[in-house]
Amino acid sequence: MKSIILAGGVGTRLWPLSREYYPKQFIQLDGLSLFQQTVERANRLSGSDEIYIVTNEIHRYLVRSQIEELGHTLADDHLLAEPAGKNTLPAIAWAMQRIRADSPLATAVVFPSDHLLGETAIDQIRAAEPLAKKNLVTFGIRPASPHTGYGYIRPGRRLPVGSAVDEFREKPDEKTAREYVKKGYLWNSGIFLLSTDCFFKELKKYRPDLHKAFTGDAPVNYADLEPVSIDYGLLEHSKNVAVVALEAAWSDLGTFKALYDVDQHDQDGNVGKAEFLSACNNFVHAPGKHVGLIGVHDLIVVDTVDALLVCDTAQAEKVKQLVGRFNKQDLDVTKFHQKVYRPWGSYTVLEDTPFYKIKRVTVKPRQKLSLQLHHHRLAGPDPGVNFRVGFVHLETAHQAPILFMN
Numbered sequence: 463m464k465s466i467i468l469a470g471g472v473g474t475r476l477w478p479l480s481r482e483y484y485p486k487q488f489i490q491l492d493g494l495s496l497f498q499q500t501v502e503r504a505n506r507l508s509g510s511d512e513i514y515i516v517t518n519e520i521h522r523y524l525v526r527s528q529i530e531e532l533g534h535t536l537a538d539d540h541l542l543a544e545p546a547g548k549n550t551l552p553a554i555a556w557a558m559q560r561i562r563a564d565s566p567l568a569t570a571v572v573f574p575s576d577h578l579l580g581e582t583a584i585d586q587i588r589a590a591e592p593l594a595k596k597n598l599v600t601f602g603i604r605p606a607s608p609h610t611g612y613g614y615i616r617p618g619r620r621l622p623v624g625s626a627v628d629e630f631r632e633k634p635d636e637k638t639a640r641e642y643v644k645k646g647y648l649w650n651s652g653i654f655l656l657s658t659d660c661f662f663k664e665l666k667k668y669r670p671d672l673h674k675a676f677t678g679d680a681p682v683n684y685a686d687l688e689p690v691s692i693d694y695g696l697l698e699h700s701k702n703v704a705v706v707a708l709e710a711a712w713s714d715l716g717t718f719k720a721l722y723d724v725d726q727h728d729q730d731g732n733v734g735k736a737e738f739l740s741a742c743n744n745f746v747h748a749p750g751k752h753v754g755l756i757g758v759h760d761l762i763v764v765d766t767v768d769a770l771l772v773c774d775t776a777q778a779e780k781v782k783q784l785v786g787r788f789n790k791q792d793l794d795v796t797k798f799h800q801k802v803y804r805p806w807g808s809y810t811v812l813e814d815t816p817f818y819k820i821k822r823v824t825v826k827p828r829q830k831l832s833l834q835l836h837h838h839r840l841a842g843p844d845p846g847v848n849f850r851v852g853f854v855h856l857e858t859a860h861q862a863p864i865l866f867m868n
Contacts, residue, residue, distance in 0.1 A: 463591060464568050465504035466557040469497055469517040469525060469575035470547055474785045474796075475717045475778070478769035479747070482797040486715065487576035488524050496715065497575045498528050506584050507571055510534055514560060514570075516553040519543045523805035527826075545685055551695040552672060552687045554656070555665060559676040562658040569594050572654040578724060579653075580711035590655055590706045593623045597704040598664060598697060599655035600627070602648025603712045608639035611716060611779060613650035613693065615705050616642075624706035630698050648707055652714070654692065660702065668699040717778040718745055718762045734763075745775065767800045806831055 473486030480486035487497040494502070504513050515536065517525050522543045529536050542556055554572055561568050569591055573579075583601075593599050602615045613632055617625035630650065634642060666673040672695070675682050697703050713720050722745040725733045732738045734746030736753035746753055748765035755761070762778060764771040773781065788796045801810040806829040813820040825831060 463507050463588065464512045464514065464561050464565070464570035465508040466554060466561075466570050466572045467497075467500050467504060467513065467515045467575050468550060468553055468572065469500075469515055469521065470544055470553065471574075471576055473576060473716075474782045476715075476721075477781055477785045477796060478764060478766045478771055481795075481799055483520060484524070484799055484803060485521070485576075488521070488528060494532075495528060496577065497525070498532055500573050500575045500577070501529060501532060501534065503579065503584065504571075504573060505534070507588060511537065511540075514540045514542065514557045515575075516542045516544065516557050518547060519545055524803060527803070527805075547689070548684065548687050549689040549691045550652075551669070551690045551692040552684070554654070554692055555661075555672055555676045556682070556684070558656065558658055558661050559682075562662070565658070567657070567659060569655065569657045572656065574652045574714070576715060577652070578711065578713045578715060579708075583708045583710035583712075586706065586708055586710070587653075587655065590623050593621065593704050593706070594655045594657045594660065596660060597702045598660060598700055599624070599704050599706060600697060601651045601653040601655070602705045602707050603651050604707055604709075605643045605647070605649050608636060608643050609649065610634060610636055610639050612714070614639075614642045614647040615650050616645070616647050617705055617707070621704055624704045627697070627703040627705050630693055648705060649712075650693070651708065651712060653708075664696060664700045664702065669695055717781070718764065718773075719775050719778040721745065722762070722775065736763075743775070769795050805829070 469487055471485055471487065472482050473480035476486045479489060479491075487500075488495050490498075501513070513536070515525055522541065525541060526536065539560065542553075542560065544553065558570065561570055571587055587601070590599055590601075600615065602617070610633060613630060614634065615630055616628040618628035619626050631642065631647070662673065662677065665676075669690075672687070675687060713724050715721060715724070722733050725745075727733055728738070730738060730741065731743040732741060732746070732755075733744070734748070734753075736744075736746040736748070736755055738744065739754070739756045741755040741757060742759045744755055744758065744761045744763065746755065746763045748763065751765055753763065753765075755763070760775040762771065762773050762775055771781065771784075785796050801808055807823065807825040809821045809823040811819065811821055823831075
């Protein structure tokens with residue numbers, strides 16, 4: 463069995479922890495990142511040379527770096543970097559095309575890179591492989607609550623493994639979600655099991671444009687492809703879709719409410735390092751800070767070096783709207799942390815003023831920076847004082863900005 467890992471998401475609902483150039487799947491809060499956990503999960507189903515990763519071009523070096531941290535390697539043609547995000551169907555089709563070129567009759571499991579999944583799921587996925595010969599297989603999760611942030615699947619007639627899918631439903635309101643739970647609907651986990659033969663047959667039938675793009679003789683013009691999810695573009699139309707309910711712990715960790723739910727709580731339902739007085743059911747993430755909460759409840763408090771988020775737990779889904787407002791102002795705070803990762807290492811902005819910027823640069827072993835020298839003369843706040851700032855990039859373990867005063 464092959465494995466495809468989709469690692470191109472941005473995770474805007476987890477801002478300010480998750481940002482465009484360092485999204486949630488790569489964040490290492492406590493040990494391995496979600497992406498690294500997914501790689502280890504895939505290694506239990508596939509050989510190290512049978513894993514294919516689709517990511518965004520700007521995250522290519524993060525993928526390689528975190529795989530190297532695990533002691534693994536990834537062949538160049540198994541790392542597919544999208545020049546632009548096109549949602550899940552083009553990403554999966556690209557990986558399936560690459561797999562079919564190597565193994566014409568292969569089966570592949572598709573994992574999102576930013577989910578938690580219990581180990582008991584591995585054997586259940588393996589057991590569903592025969593079902594994928596004639597069906598597009600998706601995996602569902604038995605709802606723990608009437609969640610409004612997930613899509614739902616209604617199982618139909620029973621199959622030897624799993625069930626046929628009667629219908630897919632988009633994220634509902636709370637009343638509708640309660641009805642879905644009562645009727646036995648499943649959460650849509652975003653995990654799939656696909657055979658190359660069945661996948662491309664169904665793709666040709668329902669999305670001939672994508673089938674032509676990924677099976678024709680001409681190179682794929684990825685930038686011109688229509689963005690579409692595998693659910694909307696293929697699964698909701700196909701008559702050959704099956705669902706298997708995974709009996710395993712699962713969370714998409716899409717919001718701070720989801721992080722709160724899976725973390726350890728104190729006796730008053732609080733999560734995080736803080737002093738809580740007459741406070742309950744709060745989530746706090748503020749590394750390096752002394753935090754105290756008094757007389758409040760159901761709050762999310764997330765503090766980073768350059769941003770602070772405070773919101774009601776019930777409004778956690780609206781963080782995405784907040785990020786949209788910042789993006790309209792063209793603020794870098796949604797794109798970068800103060801520590802920015804690069805293929806050769808990272809840099810941290812220590813000071814940023816209209817007259818100079820100071821960075822601390824860390825270069826990984828056996829990596830190097832280009833040799834450059836920049837000189838700029840800037841007028842200082844005092845008309846009689848000019849600043850000349852030079853940044854010298856050296857092939858050493860650090861970079862030092864040099865400030866001269868005339």
